[in-house]
Amino acid sequence: MYERLHAHFGARDWWPGDSPFEIMVGAILTQNTNWKNVERAIDNLKRVGLLSLSAMSELSQDLLAEYIRPAGYYNIKAGRLRNFFHFINKEWDGDLDSFLQQPAAALREQLLSIKGIGPETADSMVLYAAGQPIFVVDAYTHRILIRHEIIDESFGYHEIQELFMDNLEEDTLLFNEYHALIVQVGKVYCKKSKPDCSHCPLAGLNGVERQQ
DNA sequence: CACCAGGCAAGTA
């Protein structure tokens, strides 16, 4: 699966961001949201020089919500961002780098304890901000594996994650590329209601031919 | 016009 995807799409420059902090903010903003809208929100913050932990920590929730408005769910996400800032400031004295240098398991556990950060957001942060090898599972991953009859609907987030991590080298770059490629093939060929399996590089995988 | 996008939390059965 990885080889087919990589041959078809090539390397992805995935999860752009100039800093771990920017990547983590993006990870919260992109929840159920198109990345282009997240970029508008992040650009708003950059334009006024507020894209830092110290600066954003000072903003009121309402003002923060205004800046991130284009990302949608702005009131909810402003609260979630503030929960995240509060944790780093309170538990790590605002030292994000030290926080990210912990082992992946400890990092993940603490991220999940923050209200507003679920499994996918936490794992995205561990992989793309901390650079540690953990596999990110998303809705596309779930849908693609079901359509190719590799799993059934009973598989949850953790089971899918184990499926990949038990069968792959623990390699940050591989996990980074793989997740990016899954999102790409999902966006282009494996949409919810308009799958285009005829040109999909995964057609015929696992012996399942050109299903609709 | 309808549907969806790089989810999560809270509420309900």
Add this chain to the structure above:
DNA sequence: TACTTGCATGGT
């Protein structure tokens, strides 16, 4: 435990 709903904008 397992669904369902609210959150909300911008693109296709």
